[in-house]
Amino acid sequence: MDFTWSREDTEFRSRVRGVLSRELPTNWPTLARHGPGSRQQTEFCLEFCPKLAEAGLLVPHWPREWGGAERPVWEHFILGEEMWAAGEPRGAQYMNVNWIGPVLMQFGSDAQKQRYIPQMAAGKAIWCQGFSEPNAGSDLASLKTRADREGDEYVINGQKIWTSYAGMADQCFLLARVSGAGEGKSAIAIFIVPMTTPGIEVRSIPSLIGHGDIHEVFFTDVHIPVSARLGEVGQGWKIISAALANERVGIPRYQLATIILDEMVGLLKTRGQFGDPVIRLRAAQAAASCEAARILVYHVVDAKSRGQILGADANVARLAVIGADHAVSDFGMDFLADCYSGAGHVSFMSHHERAIVTGIAAGAAEIQLNIVAQRYLNLPREA
Amino acid sequence: MRLAFNEDQTTFSTFLEQMLASDVCGFRPAPEWERLEYGDAIDVQLAENGFFDAAAEETLGPVMAAEMIFKIAQLPVAVECAASALLRPNFASKLPRPIAVIEAEPHHPIRFLPMARSVIWLSQSKVRTAILKDGDVQKADTLFAYPMGVLNMAALTWDDVDTDAAKALDLWRIGVAAELAGALKGGLNSVLEHVKERHQFGRPLGSFQAVQHRLAQGVIEIDSARWLILKAAQSQDPADAALALAHTQNMATRIGYDLHQFMGAMGLTLEHPLHRWTYRARLLRSALGGASSAFGHYADARWGPA
Numbered sequence: 001m002d003f004t005w006s007r008e009d010t011e012f013r014s015r016v017r018g019v020l021s022r023e024l025p026t027n028w029p030t031l032a033r034h035g036p037g038s039r040q041q042t043e044f045c046l047e048f049c050p051k052l053a054e055a056g057l058l059v060p061h062w063p064r065e066w067g068g069a070e071r072p073v074w075e076h077f078i079l080g081e082e083m084w085a086a087g088e089p090r091g092a093q094y095m096n097v098n099w100i101g102p103v104l105m106q107f108g109s110d111a112q113k114q115r116y117i118p119q120m121a122a123g124k125a126i127w128c129q130g131f132s133e134p135n136a137g138s139d140l141a142s143l144k145t146r147a148d149r150e151g152d153e154y155v156i157n158g159q160k161i162w163t164s165y166a167g168m169a170d171q172c173f174l175l176a177r178v179s180g181a182g183e184g185k186s187a188i189a190i191f192i193v194p195m196t197t198p199g200i201e202v203r204s205i206p207s208l209i210g211h212g213d214i215h216e217v218f219f220t221d222v223h224i225p226v227s228a229r230l231g232e233v234g235q236g237w238k239i240i241s242a243a244l245a246n247e248r249v250g251i252p253r254y255q256l257a258t259i260i261l262d263e264m265v266g267l268l269k270t271r272g273q274f275g276d277p278v279i280r281l282r283a284a285q286a287a288a289s290c291e292a293a294r295i296l297v298y299h300v301v302d303a304k305s306r307g308q309i310l311g312a313d314a315n316v317a318r319l320a321v322i323g324a325d326h327a328v329s330d331f332g333m334d335f336l337a338d339c340y341s342g343a344g345h346v347s348f349m350s351h352h353e354r355a356i357v358t359g360i361a362a363g364a365a366e367i368q369l370n371i372v373a374q375r376y377l378n379l380p381r382e383a
Numbered sequence: 384m385r386l387a388f389n390e391d392q393t394t395f396s397t398f399l400e401q402m403l404a405s406d407v408c409g410f411r412p413a414p415e416w417e418r419l420e421y422g423d424a425i426d427v428q429l430a431e432n433g434f435f436d437a438a439a440e441e442t443l444g445p446v447m448a449a450e451m452i453f454k455i456a457q458l459p460v461a462v463e464c465a466a467s468a469l470l471r472p473n474f475a476s477k478l479p480r481p482i483a484v485i486e487a488e489p490h491h492p493i494r495f496l497p498m499a500r501s502v503i504w505l506s507q508s509k510v511r512t513a514i515l516k517d518g519d520v521q522k523a524d525t526l527f528a529y530p531m532g533v534l535n536m537a538a539l540t541w542d543d544v545d546t547d548a549a550k551a552l553d554l555w556r557i558g559v560a561a562e563l564a565g566a567l568k569g570g571l572n573s574v575l576e577h578v579k580e581r582h583q584f585g586r587p588l589g590s591f592q593a594v595q596h597r598l599a600q601g602v603i604e605i606d607s608a609r610w611l612i613l614k615a616a617q618s619q620d621p622a623d624a625a626l627a628l629a630h631t632q633n634m635a636t637r638i639g640y641d642l643h644q645f646m647g648a649m650g651l652t653l654e655h656p657l658h659r660w661t662y663r664a665r666l667l668r669s670a671l672g673g674a675s676s677a678f679g680h681y682a683d684a685r686w687g688p689a
């Protein structure tokens with residue numbers, strides 16, 4: 001057992017940091033304040049990701065065939081940590097890199113692969129994920145958006161909601177229920193829908209996390225060719241489960257949270273307040289939450305790097321990550337409340353706006369607790 | 384970064400688990416309904432097989448010692464392990480065991496003293512040891528599920544140990560954390576078994592979400608504590624040691640409460656072992672000043688003075 005970084009990993013991390021400090025503009029913190037789905041950040045990521053691609057840092061873990069370098073799991077993970085710590089300058093494209101690209105490689109038709117993957121590897125594609133609906137959130141399998149087969153086409157009707165990046169996306173990775181294909185999960189299929197297709201309407205939802213981040217997407221008689229379906233009809237649920245398994249530990253949020261916490265402590269010291277034992281205690285508790293999350297996430301990544309598939313360990317880690325992000329954000333608001341108004345402190349505000357979604361976006365904390373109880377502790381399901 | 388045991392560590396761990404699965408480690412009510420049982424038999428077996436020396440062996444190391452403390456603390460019987468496995472190999476390899484540790488006030492009751500053959504006295508500035516003779520210890524009644532005793536200080540002869548006192552305290556933080564995390568894990572395992580079996584309202588207790596979520600939260604804390612403890616054992620960094628202890632002590636109160644809640648009245652009897660774990664945890668969560676003190680040490684180590 002070894003808790004230290006190898007020389008290669010340390011060097012890789014400093015290389016990523018080097019590229020970030022070179023390529024991120026001086027106004028980046030202000031830009032990043034707009035939130036990952038904003039027009040500002042999306043336009044920025046379309047300049048930034050091609051540079052990452054050129055440096056071999058966009059999809060280093062992908063197979064060579066698709067522009068990758070088959071780099072080890074840990075490198076991919078370190079890359080994710082550093083990007084998140086920097087405010088995720090890849091914007092929506094982190095999804096392409098982490099799971100949409102790999103899903104296409106595994107389940108896409110040759111035509112789909114040729115059409116979409118090179119764009120992603122070049123850092124030029126924006127996708128959104130059309131899963132949640134007004135009446136299908138945690139209970140995603142109850143989704144109602146319909147796909148009716150008409151000859152060589154499907155006609156899509158329905159509504160998605162909370163769709164990040166939809167305002168700027170080229171494609172939607174859409175889940176819909178195929179009419180006549182039965183009930184439940186087995187009727188769900190995946191469709192790749194160009195967002196310019198007639199009949200799609202996108203409305204931005206004003207939110208606490210910045211403008212242009214989440215959306216409603218309405219589909220009214222949207223015609224798409226049958227070739228836009230990804231995989232078979234009965235396969236949709238299996239594919240997204242596999243897809244999201246690539247992402248199981250989720251975003252390494254403790255990495256930014258740790259940096260922000262250190263900044264908060266620095267500021268409290270400057271203000272002469274860090275001698276207060278209560279403040280020191282609360283800072284240490286927040287730091288402990290971050291370190292607990294980090295080590296649980298590392299456990300999952302390490303197992304993956306050794307080719308081991310773990311069960312609900314990833315959900316355990318995710319829950320700890322939720323706690324960490326909130327602990328730091330709450331610490332800031334409790335002891336540095338003035339930093340969240342007026343000119344304030346841009347990085348604290350940005351962090352807060354990212355942290356408040358933790359535990360809701362990408363699956364509610366309570367759903368994670370259900371999974372841990374039932375699949376990690378093997379407690380009986382609710383009657 | 385490799386968060387899996389090496390070959391020797393795996394062998395060690397498997398062999399240890401086999402030994403701990405033996406009947407002598409199981410629960411049986413103590414004579415006179417005492418609140419504890421010392422695991423004499425398993426103590427001897429572990430010692431004879433050299434388990435307490437793992438920390439000194441290159442391919443096993445302090446990580447394995449910490450893992451062993453964590454595992455042994457999950458037994459319903461109490462076995463002195465933290466001092467023997469983490470402190471002794473480091474600076475007192477000749478000291479006879481079991482070993483009791485003075486970590487604060489030497490006149491207070493101290494765990495494991497009734498069967499201890501030696502004492503280590505830790506303080507900020509120095510480390511001392513003493514060999515115990517008949518009559519040096521007076522057994523103390525206790526609510527905690529540890530054998531407790533009081534030292535006859537006047538009768539003891541202390542030897543100064545040539546070692547870094549601060550480092551010894553850090554090691555002890557890790558040892559206490561491992562023992563506490565193990566006690567909580569032992570209690571959790573026993574409660575999990577119970578809530579899967581016991582039915583009320585026509586369904587297992589463990590199928591109620593109010594029960595599920597609290598147990599899930601508990602295991603997240605215990606698992607993360609274990610990893611932080613193993614990491615601290617490897618690095619022996621003061622911040623890591625303080626963090627491991629702080630994190631573990633911080634969760635102990637809430638988890639202890641939940642465990643007793645889900646066991647109902649059965650958990651308040653001496654016929655069920657739950658109290659063995661929760662009353663060891665109750666003592667350990669206050670050790671070395673408790674969670675707030677450990678968080679304070681962590682803040683000092685990480686951020687320096689105000």
Ligand SMILES: Cc1cc2nc3c(=O)[nH]c(=O)nc-3n(C[C@H](O)[C@H](O)[C@H](O)COP(=O)(O)OP(=O)(O)OC[C@H]3O[C@@H](n4cnc5c(N)ncnc54)[C@H](O)[C@@H]3O)c2cc1C
Pocket residue numbers: 128129130131132133136137138139161162163164165209214357359360361362363364365366367370
């Ligand atoms: C910032 C942000 C971005 C998002 N981006 C996308 C996106 O790009 N694409 C997309 O498809 N979706 C997206 N989502 C939606 C997200 O996946 C859902 O919000 C999430 O799955 C929860 O669904 P819901 O909001 O409908 O809450 P509900 O399902 O209505 O649940 C509300 C609350 O009820 C509780 N609850 C629900 N079920 C249970 C249960 N079984 N047991 C115990 N408690 C329960 C939980 O506390 C939960 O938080 C995004 C959400 C946010 C906040």
